[in-house]
Amino acid sequence: MPHLTPTPTPVVSPSPTSAPTAAELLDFVRRTAADRELVDSLPLDPEGRTWVRLDGPGGSEAWLIGWPPGTGTGWHDHAESQGAFATARGTLTENALAVRLPSGGWKTLELADGLDRSRRLSEGGSRAFGRDHVHEVLNESPDTHAVSVHAYYPPLPLIRRFSRSGAVLRLEQVERPEDWQ
Numbered sequence: 001m002p003h004l005t006p007t008p009t010p011v012v013s014p015s016p017t018s019a020p021t022a023a024e025l026l027d028f029v030r031r032t033a034a035d036r037e038l039v040d041s042l043p044l045d046p047e048g049r050t051w052v053r054l055d056g057p058g059g060s061e062a063w064l065i066g067w068p069p070g071t072g073t074g075w076h077d078h079a080e081s082q083g084a085f086a087t088a089r090g091t092l093t094e095n096a097l098a099v100r101l102p103s104g105g106w107k108t109l110e111l112a113d114g115l116d117r118s119r120r121l122s123e124g125g126s127r128a129f130g131r132d133h134v135h136e137v138l139n140e141s142p143d144t145h146a147v148s149v150h151a152y153y154p155p156l157p158l159i160r161r162f163s164r165s166g167a168v169l170r171l172e173q174v175e176r177p178e179d180w181q
Helices: 022-033 036-041
Strands: 050-055 061-067 075-077 082-089 091-097 108-110 116-122 126-129 134-138 146-153 159-165 168-175
Touching: 022 061, 022 082, 022 126, 022 146, 082 116, 091 146, 116 126
Parallel strands: none
Antiparallel strands: 050 061, 061 146, 075 134, 075 159, 082 126, 082 146, 091 116, 091 134, 108 168, 159 168
């Protein structure tokens, strides 16, 4: 094998249009969740979730979301976007599947045992996730609103929504940005 001499790599600052990394999305949601003035400015509805779109880093899509007691997202994914979220107030539960779903051509899947993951994210708790992440987020509190910050890159091209009955996951709906903006 020939000996290769390493060529010095020039130090290049990231351009403002470079895609944010998962770590940068996580840093953004953590810092934003700690902004008490912003979090307190979100109007809260006793019946349904409320949200405000934010400017995320590097062209990412970001949201400040209010969760009334007992509300949740249902099972969904974020297409090919990576993301992060942080709880700014209250506690959220995330149930996730440790599996990559096929991108298309199916309506019903039977899930293998051992794919379920669950975590509770109290105020200040956060997590990043990669592409192909399937989860549901819930505010299981009977009496306390939760507030969270979410960021996605690339901006969400669609969200696939699923129903779940035991080991059976069924594709129910595909939403596009015009459905939630």
